[in-house]
Amino acid sequence: MLINKELCIGCGLCVPYCPVNAISIKDRKAEIDQDSCTECGTCGRRSIVKCPTSAFYDREDVTKYPRSIRKYFSDPMATHVETKVPGRGTEEIKTNDVTGRVGKGQYGIGIEMGRPSVATSYRDVEKMTMALAKFDIEHEPCNPIKFLFEDEKKGTLTKEALEQRVISTIIEFNVDKDQLIPVLETIMETGKTLDTVFSLDLIARFEDTDKMPEIPDLSGLGLEPRPNSKINLGLGRPLKED
């Protein structure tokens, strides 16, 4: 996003709205740090920020690769070209009853890099994908991060992607049950090397519908499921049978 300096009156109204603190006031004009800006679009939404002079406007290259990576992974009102899914571009558990993405006998793992509140560079994302490469995992084919790999087997990303910064991006894959602990150990160990945070998801299938699916004791890794979760009710049709 850019600011028309001719129009900006330096009121500062927009400054607290930027989720990544990219806006500052210099010489009585608002300025957006282009390296920090994730193109989430919040500052330009007049129904939200209400810039009195409508001084915000899009960069010409905002939907052109590679700047578009920022836009599509940060602005929930933009739909990913590859997956036709808005938000972070993946349906994950939301349609698991009809897609069967996470099957019985498996766990689904989502590593939401940059979330909450911190944002992430793809250099940090690559640290995680490279660390996970030893498990020979297959990244979810309907997640747009799939299109940013230079070499998926090695977990390396394209050089253009590595220069980008986004609000968050989800590393998403399935593991067999016996792989869960070693994979989580690697995730937690790699987490110590990051300059960002990540929220960790664990998807499991219901076996007994009267109680929550059991998962191994993960307290040794400093992991404990929160009391709130997201549950797919199984009302989608056609139901995907395993």
Next chain:
Amino acid sequence: MTHSLHRRGSACSLKEDFVILVTPAVDINHKDSGEKLWKILDIVTEVGPNNIGSYETGTIYTGITIDEIRANMPETPRVRCCFDSKEKMHEVIRRIKEEDLGLSITISGLNEEVLDICQDLDIKPHSVNYSLGVHGATELLPPEEVLELLTMCGHGMISKDLVKKAIDEVKRGRKTPYDAAVMVAQPCVCGIFNVSRAERLLSKYVGQ
């Protein structure tokens, strides 16, 4: 994505906080799903959500009406909204199940509350996405009282500075907890930010 997962706060503060997402699956059942989505929007509207919006239009807290949300449905439409009572959530699910529309439904909320609704309506839940918390460079996170508000927008559109501003304005008596909650809710463009919960959380700052 998992934008309704990872809401922070105590179990007590999350008790009256439910998010429903209705999602047609791309290339499976999204074609001709518009009419079904509109039916669900009718149900949701009649029961009364705390917040509702869409990626295309924004939310009811930014001056958009439900009619405008309906009029701007894309080819692959979605419904996402927030309820601030278990009774309302139960009623919405009951009516959606009765309609047997065949679209995928997820509910985010306290496990015991969602399971209770499922059991009462004879629904067999399919899968769960557990939140295993936040890790990595956690020293970069804002304080917990800021996180419990901003994590109600999982897309990360709410800045920590806006939450701090809201808390400060309530403390100074410049905004009521409700007005501050609406200010914080607005950047969450898809409408899953629970304004009632935010108002309760912000009320503790009155007179401080």
